[in-house]
Amino acid sequence: MKLDIDFVRSQFGQLADDPEFVFASNAGGSYVCNQANHVLEHYNHHTRVQPYSRYPSSAEAGRAMDRARQGWADALNIDPGELTIGPSTSINTYVMAQAIGDLWKPGDEIVVTNQDHEANSGVWRRKALEKGVTIRQWEVEPESGLLDIESLFPLLRDNTRWVFFTHCSNIVGTVNPVTEIVKTIKSGSNARVFVDAVAYAPHHISDMKALGVDGYAFSLYKVFGPHQGLMYINRDIHGDMTSQAHYFNSGNPAKDFNPAGPQHAQVAGCAGVLDYFDELHRHHFGASDKNSNARLDEIHQLVLQHENELAAPILDFIEHHADLRLLGKTHTRDNDRAPTIAFKPLKQSAAELTHKLQDAGIGTEHGNFYAHRLISDLGIDPEDGVIRLSLVHYGNQDEVDRILRALDSAL
Template identity: 45%
Template sequence: MLDVDFVRSQFPAFSEQSLEGQAFFENAGGSYTSAQVIDRLTRFYRERKVQPYAPYRASELAGAEMDEARARLAGLLGVGSDEVSFGPSTTQNTYVLAQAFRQWMDPGDAIIVTNQDHEANSGPWRRLADEGIEVREWTIDPDTGHLDPEKLMELLDDRVRLVCFPHCSNVVGEINPVAKITALAHAAGAFVCVDGVSYAPHGLPDVGGMGADIYMFSAYKTYGPHQGIMVVRRNIGEMLPNQGHYFNGDSLYKRFTPAGPDHAQVAASAGMVDYIEALAAHHGLLGETPVATGAAVHDLMRDHEEKLLQPLLDYATSKNSVRLIGPTEAAKRAPTVALVTNTPGETLAAQLAPHGVMAGGGDFYALRALEGMNVDATHGVLRVSFVHYTTESEVQKLISALDSVL
């Protein structure tokens, strides 16, 4: 079982007096940062804040730490180190990739998007319609928010070049079968781009094992600095037109980062791996390979989250005044829970604050998903989201607070 006391000892936020007594349930918007990341970021700014990769000691150390972050993250994700790119955000990374596909595709080619997505992994692709690219929408079930792979099959043909979908939605929460969907797309001759922003905080996935061509997530939601992390596998990365400086075109991890990297934040991202490995070591889960270690920690996190999540789901389904978005079984979803009531989501979030519960309300840039489930996006939802450092008592506090405001 997860040692939550050890976990929380790794996060300075839990020792902050200003946050004492506050239960944090807005993790889908951004997680607390681990001490390992903060330490690396501070050290870089104090000791390494020079142009990296120059032939003097401070610069050599700066470049080495940036390379270390890329290599160690790649190890956990099961991909090559040059297949991992950093950018200012996942939204920006998606936009850059969409420009590459715009140049690579021909008018009449097709892409598939969903209405389950956060707008960041939908809007840039949908804009390709302005260039003559056909955009097909894989729609969710209006009652449950479920994405049915059988419906994807109806959209696939030899004109489809790319299928874009989320590992899980930031409001529906259901975990989509990435390997299965990828296999269907590949069989039809299409590539896949997976938005992992809402899934990765619950355990970094084995991207190599899933077979995804592109996988993106945000470091600031996975206990790290404010960076977007993007896996672009070599087969598609070398095929797409270079979006970086022309003289960097031969470097795979530079092809989709037009701007210079944030040296300090890239280097600090190695702290994410430090944390995962510390968690594995403490629980006796260090594997023979980084992928094995990552998988063990992933399962440790998920087991804890599922245990805490089910009582919250049971509570929500027991209330006639509440509509729970997404699955009612914890094993099928992430602990990102959107609730629809007669009260606007933002109002409910404000009412929870005096109870010591930090939550969010609104549309969360998932307007298409909410509208696809007949939810008024202007009314919005209350979203309560947690990760593995959340405790059972905090979930009970949330349920009590919900009972009071509902």
């Protein structure tokens, strides 16, 4: 079975806005599915009141927010009390750093990478410096930007408290084998593991218990939904964290790690993304009594195949063009390469080539995409940076052809 791409595209109203435009900056934020827009609109028209009181519109508002929390907990195979819904991943990791870092002490160690977006790097480093904690860096291979699991082993000690890495780099697009890495970490240390999945979640929603991570974060505005960050924190470690909530709310897991307070309509809107996934599943597989996570896995098989087909010709073109340097893996055969494709032009600046692509109707960008350390360590000027073409499952072959034509003539 193949992904019914026409059905998929009919679920995203914005795709119809300008048929000549190819949106290829999805890793910066995706289009919003119709279902999420519907929930947001309904909330704002009918239940825009303080939620969780007894009067009808308020009670309905509370139910809409609870539906989102329960739905995402089911999707991630976690308890709703293990889910923080905050304004963004950067804020969620910032708050998390205060909550775990309060108990760090000199002599402790943490491991961070130079592959990550700064949201999963700077907050931990800053807290470690404040607390006298040793920072060890798991480093990418300097040509490809890929992480090798073998080089993680020597960094792990008895006193390693946390290891932070990314599920998928927002630059090189390679999906790191999280389950395998977690096993390596847990067999070589007592460290806990936090994974940034912002660049991975648009391609697949994972089962937290199967991954074995202690913390995991991603941003729904890149997963076809409202501007919210979801963060899983294993309940077993809540006791080793300090609440960041108002003192009278402390001990409430939905509030402990989100001092901002919930953004009511946006939280409710998160359920719309799952409504979309439900419809996508029903359209392809019919009625199903499988659980939410199992259905997401089935969708993923279709999405993966489709996204591989989108990425392959672009990777091929860039790899074989003498004037371009491709970062990351050159193929999708191992099913571990998201269609997030970054490359450096060798004979013109990234800015120049990007502007030509934009003038040809391709919505792409250049820069360091806040993976400043990675871009610098790959020997690339972080201001001009790389060009990033990032696609998701609603892309189609016609768009790929247009990207390739635009690239060819711009070069």
